[in-house]
Amino acid sequence: MGRVGSGSGELMDLIRTEGQRMTAAQPSETTVGNMVRRVLKIIREEYGRLHGRSEESDQQESLHKLLTSGGLSEDFSTPYPLLRANVIEAINELLIELEGTTDNIAMQALEHIHSNEVIMTIGYSRTVEAFLKEAARKRKFQVIVAECAPFCQGHEMAVRLSKENIETTVMSDAAIFAVMSRVNKVIIGTKTILANGALIAVSGTHTLALAAKHHSTPLIVCAPMFKLSPQDNKMVPVFLTLLYSRLIQFPNEEDSFHKFVSPQEVLPFTEGEILAKINVHCPVFDYVPPELITLFISNIGGNAPSYIYRLMSELYHPDDYEL
Amino acid sequence: MSTEDLIEAFRAQLRDDPDVASAVAAIRALLGFLKQDRGETMQGLRKSLRTAIDTLSRVDSSVAVSSGGELFLRFISLTSLEYSDYSTCKEIMIERGEIFLRRVSLSRNKIAKLCHPFIRDGARILTHAYSRVVLRVLEAAVESKKRFSIYVTESQPDQAGQKMAKALRKLNIPVTVILDAAVGYIMEKVDLVLVGAEGVVESGGIINKIGTNQIAVCAKAQNKPFYVVAESFKFVRLFPLNQQDVPDKFKYKADTLKTSQNLTEEHPWIDYTSPSLITLLFTDLGVLTPSAVSDELIKLYL
Numbered sequence: 001m002g003r004v005g006s007g008s009g010e011l012m013d014l015i016r017t018e019g020q021r022m023t024a025a026q027p028s029e030t031t032v033g034n035m036v037r038r039v040l041k042i043i044r045e046e047y048g049r050l051h052g053r054s055e056e057s058d059q060q061e062s063l064h065k066l067l068t069s070g071g072l073s074e075d076f077s078t079p080y081p082l083l084r085a086n087v088i089e090a091i092n093e094l095l096i097e098l099e100g101t102t103d104n105i106a107m108q109a110l111e112h113i114h115s116n117e118v119i120m121t122i123g124y125s126r127t128v129e130a131f132l133k134e135a136a137r138k139r140k141f142q143v144i145v146a147e148c149a150p151f152c153q154g155h156e157m158a159v160r161l162s163k164e165n166i167e168t169t170v171m172s173d174a175a176i177f178a179v180m181s182r183v184n185k186v187i188i189g190t191k192t193i194l195a196n197g198a199l200i201a202v203s204g205t206h207t208l209a210l211a212a213k214h215h216s217t218p219l220i221v222c223a224p225m226f227k228l229s230p231q232d233n234k235m236v237p238v239f240l241t242l243l244y245s246r247l248i249q250f251p252n253e254e255d256s257f258h259k260f261v262s263p264q265e266v267l268p269f270t271e272g273e274i275l276a277k278i279n280v281h282c283p284v285f286d287y288v289p290p291e292l293i294t295l296f297i298s299n300i301g302g303n304a305p306s307y308i309y310r311l312m313s314e315l316y317h318p319d320d321y322e323l
Numbered sequence: 324m325s326t327e328d329l330i331e332a333f334r335a336q337l338r339d340d341p342d343v344a345s346a347v348a349a350i351r352a353l354l355g356f357l358k359q360d361r362g363e364t365m366q367g368l369r370k371s372l373r374t375a376i377d378t379l380s381r382v383d384s385s386v387a388v389s390s391g392g393e394l395f396l397r398f399i400s401l402t403s404l405e406y407s408d409y410s411t412c413k414e415i416m417i418e419r420g421e422i423f424l425r426r427v428s429l430s431r432n433k434i435a436k437l438c439h440p441f442i443r444d445g446a447r448i449l450t451h452a453y454s455r456v457v458l459r460v461l462e463a464a465v466e467s468k469k470r471f472s473i474y475v476t477e478s479q480p481d482q483a484g485q486k487m488a489k490a491l492r493k494l495n496i497p498v499t500v501i502l503d504a505a506v507g508y509i510m511e512k513v514d515l516v517l518v519g520a521e522g523v524v525e526s527g528g529i530i531n532k533i534g535t536n537q538i539a540v541c542a543k544a545q546n547k548p549f550y551v552v553a554e555s556f557k558f559v560r561l562f563p564l565n566q567q568d569v570p571d572k573f574k575y576k577a578d579t580l581k582t583s584q585n586l587t588e589e590h591p592w593i594d595y596t597s598p599s600l601i602t603l604l605f606t607d608l609g610v611l612t613p614s615a616v617s618d619e620l621i622k623l624y625l
Contacts, residue, residue: 196612
């Protein structure tokens with residue numbers, strides 16, 4: 001932040017370049033890009049405030065703006081000595097907000113979980129863990145955890161939940177459909193939320209969502225707002241780990257976000273003779289379409305998947321969607 | 324400006340630039356009308372504009388002309404709220420009108436830029452009838468070195484699909500023209516459906532050439548994404564709940580409306596596709612889900 005004040009446009013370009021470098025380093029970690037976009041939006045807002053633009057005027061494109069505005073887009077060249085202090089303060093507020101997200105989500109637990117309910121979840125999510133623990137303080141309910149092979153994070157989730165005296169059952173992923181008829185609610189975490197309300201979550205979540213839809217069981221996603229990523233599924237860059245020096249291509253639609261890890265977990269290297277004759281894949285993520293999701297619980301409250309695009313426009317500026 | 328001059332100006336716009344959207348041509352003609360208007364009051368101006376818009380709708384009864392006209396009227400009202408003196412108001416209106424027209428001329432390129440990443444290399448796309456926006460999107464996809472093939476419906480009764488196929492062949496895109504009835508048959512082979520729209524209604528649904536609804540239903544049945552590309556000036560304040568709710572003045576051509584004895588015996592030229600069948604809408608305001616459309620309209624009209 002050394003040379004700020006002389007040009008917020010320069011600052012934004014600097015941040016953008018750094019953001020591009022960071023996201024290129026690990027494309028599946030979308031939160032990095034999201035935070036860069038939040039900071040860029042903060043700078044735009046602070047600049048706008050100092051420039052004298054009123055709070056009400058929308059930075060976004062809209063039909064209204066199309067008809068009433070006098071000129072085309074603004075540049076960021078006017079220097080303001082106060083800009084630096086304002087931006088630093090706004091970023092500190094953002095940090096406080098980020099630190100409080102898990103608690104904010106957990107606070108809403110009592111409204112959604114009732115006594116004697118059977119809740120299903122998959123894998124291990126810190127947010128869901130906090131959510132369920134908060135509810136367990138006042139209510140008695142059961143949790144069924146799908147183990148989420150091959151890494152079996154579900155086991156760790158079950159251990160943590162049972163330490164809080166929550167009645168927990170672990171089961172294999174194959175039994176999800178069989179057990180679903182006895183479940184009241186499905187509560188899951190996610191890696192990323194996309195602009196259309198879809199999820200990129202741990203592998204196995206799509207199966208869980210389909211089973212829930214079939215039984216008309218509500219599917220609740222607990223995720224903080226910083227996971228909301230403006231990249232629509234097609235634009236998330238491909239991240240492929242080369243397995244045995246073979247490049248894997250998937251023909252289905254939502255393949256651009258796939259991340260693969262060593263297939264050692266699926267079929268260990270000790271099974272030597274088979275390995276030469278087969279291809280083994282171990283995808284990490286799943287795409288869950290928005291029609292299968294009932295509710296998003298985030299630090300700003302509960303929202304329907306069809307409303308996510310609106311939250312997106314409040315968090316990020318459209319010019320920043322492509323870093 | 325007399326009605327004949329107005330109609331002539333509108334027709335001239337369409338003749339000189341066959342690529343221009345009919346709504347834009349209507350707005351240009353109305354702007355010309357505004358410049359030549361001799362009135363001294365806001366009320367008078369609005370009244371004469373309403374008659375002008377009616378005249379234009381009688382020439383070209385499409386939804387797009389109607390939405391363009393409504394937008395222009397809204398634009399006039401919004402500007403008049405800010406300035407009380409009529410002559411300054413009028414100058415500002417003319418200036419803003421020019422800026423607005425400049426902006427909308429860029430909208431097709433904006434849409435193409437947003438939409439072409441959704442077309443994968445090796446994709447098979449189904450489209451319907453002739454849409455200049457879809458053509459622009461496919462051009463952009465070709466420019467970004469993607470290979471794909473297109474199925475286009477013949478689109479009776481005017482065989483607009485053949486026109487589309489010809490334009491696509493010029494771009495060296497492999498095209499197959501299929502019968503309108505063959506959509507259900509071909510749907511399993513395609514990866515996505517991409518159509519334009521004549522109008523986008525408040526619920527997020529679209530009004531487009533007859534046959535679009537059928538394609539949307541087939542796409543939904545086979546889980547294929549159904550994408551719509553439309554510029555934002557096509558957003559219209561209608562909320563049809565079913566096909567019958569779409570006003571007759573849009574369903575039939577202007578000449579048919581004037582001459583026909585019994586409209587129920589005429590074939591409609593458009594149909595309504597409900598928002599539940601649409602996956603995403605690509606507009607110059609961004610990529611919108613159908614639920615976002617009503618948001619945009621509310622921001623403008625209320």
